[in-house]
Amino acid sequence: MPKISVIVPVYKAEPYIARCIESVLSQDFTDWELILVDDGSPDKAGEICDAYREKDRRITVIHTENHGACAARALGVQTSSGEYIAFVDSDDYLPGDALSLLLGKAVKDNLDITVGCAALYRDRTQKEHYLQSGLWEKTDYIKKMLLHKISCGPVTKLFRRQVLDENAFKLPRNVTNNEDLYMNIVAALNSSRIGFYDDIVVYLYNPDNMNSVCRTMKVYEEPFFSLCNAIWKQLSDHGLENECRNEYLVFVFSGIGGCIFKQNKKVRNIEFISGLLALSKGYHGSLKTACVKFVCQHERFVFIYYILANLAKKTRNIWRKLFI
Known part of the structure; x- marks a missing residue:
């Protein structure tokens, strides 16, 4: 069983996916599996994934119809076997020491969720700072996400696999935006120890891909209200509705x-x-x-x-x- 499962949803990523995969292959930590979920990509990204699978037995490729990044991540988690799970977007990259840095912090502080910093791949000095370094209470962490004070995305994080239970991806089918926020809230609710570290850059963003969901997101009434109801139910089920x-x-x-x-x-x-x-x-x-x-x-x-x-x-x- 690998220590870390790296999960990458792949959609319209032909110009970027090879570099993304190479960044995982180049990690100084080698006890990982890479699960590439081809989410019905209409370009040749799926073929590129298959070619890499032939070169490295640690790579698994899943081809599926297009259901969105959230469903692709859920399928990746179901297929994975690692003790920890990390997500990477197919147009972004990992620094060579990303997995070792995250795992080192997770093991040292016995964390369920470990959060590092991201930077633009052209200039790693431009780090994104969200929280004060150290251990965070789950309630405070969730509050910061609801207020958009920290990133609600799935990346820059290492999750102990137990916190990503079936509820983390259990949303009404009409919810197609902000699924990552919901997933992170559920993961936080399932966690005992959460740590953020602003001294490690563990993710490199690619600002050039304008097909990225976060750059084209539109929110509609009913899906948004469905998301809100789902979040409130989770908070209520865990006794945090007042806090x-x-x-x-x-x-x-x-x-x-x-x-x-x-x-x-x-x-x-x-x-x-x-x-x-x-x-x-x-x-x-x-x-x-x-x-x-x-x-x-x-x-x-x-x-x-x-x-x-x-x-x-x-x-x-x-x-x-x-x-x-």
Whole structure:
């Protein structure tokens, strides 16, 4: 049984997948298996994966119909046998010591989730900092994710396989965005020890692939509400609904404002909004979330919110161009 299973969903990655695979082959830690899940990629990425499988017995290739990155990762986890699991996107790369650094921290501190830093592959000095280094309580970690204060992606992390149970990928089929957030919340709920380390760069982003999901993401009402319900159920099942209530409300109201009202649309699911307003009784939060809550209560102001939100966005863009 390998120590680490590295799982890579592959879709429209023909220009990048070889370098991604080579970065795993070049690791100074060698007790790994690489599972490449060809998610119905229409290009030659699957053939490239097959060619590498012929060269190294540690590589497994799975060909499947296109169901999205989340389903591909779930299939990879089901197929894997490693004690720990790491995810890599097919257009990104690992530094040569990524696995050894993550595993060293995980073993030393007996961690269930180990988080390192990412950087642009062109300039490794530009690290992404999210948390203060050290051990984190699961509740604080989840709160930071709901507030988008840390990365909710699957990469830069090493998971003990037990924390990625069947619930980590058990979402309604209509949810096609933010599945990674849900997976990370479930993994955190299943964890006892979580550590973040800003002194190790364990992931290199490729900024050139504009097919990347995170650069083209659109969020729609019903899938978003399904995601919110699933997150709230997990928090409630683990007795954290009171501790994480305010952060959950920020996440939901921010999503409604940014993905629905900002498009000059009204919410159609009145039942969800009624439940949300009942849950948020006595909650005010920031000016932004308070405004969204007000518009949820008085939808005739949606157009005004739409005008002001887009005006604020244009103002921010002009400010950045002039002064940043």
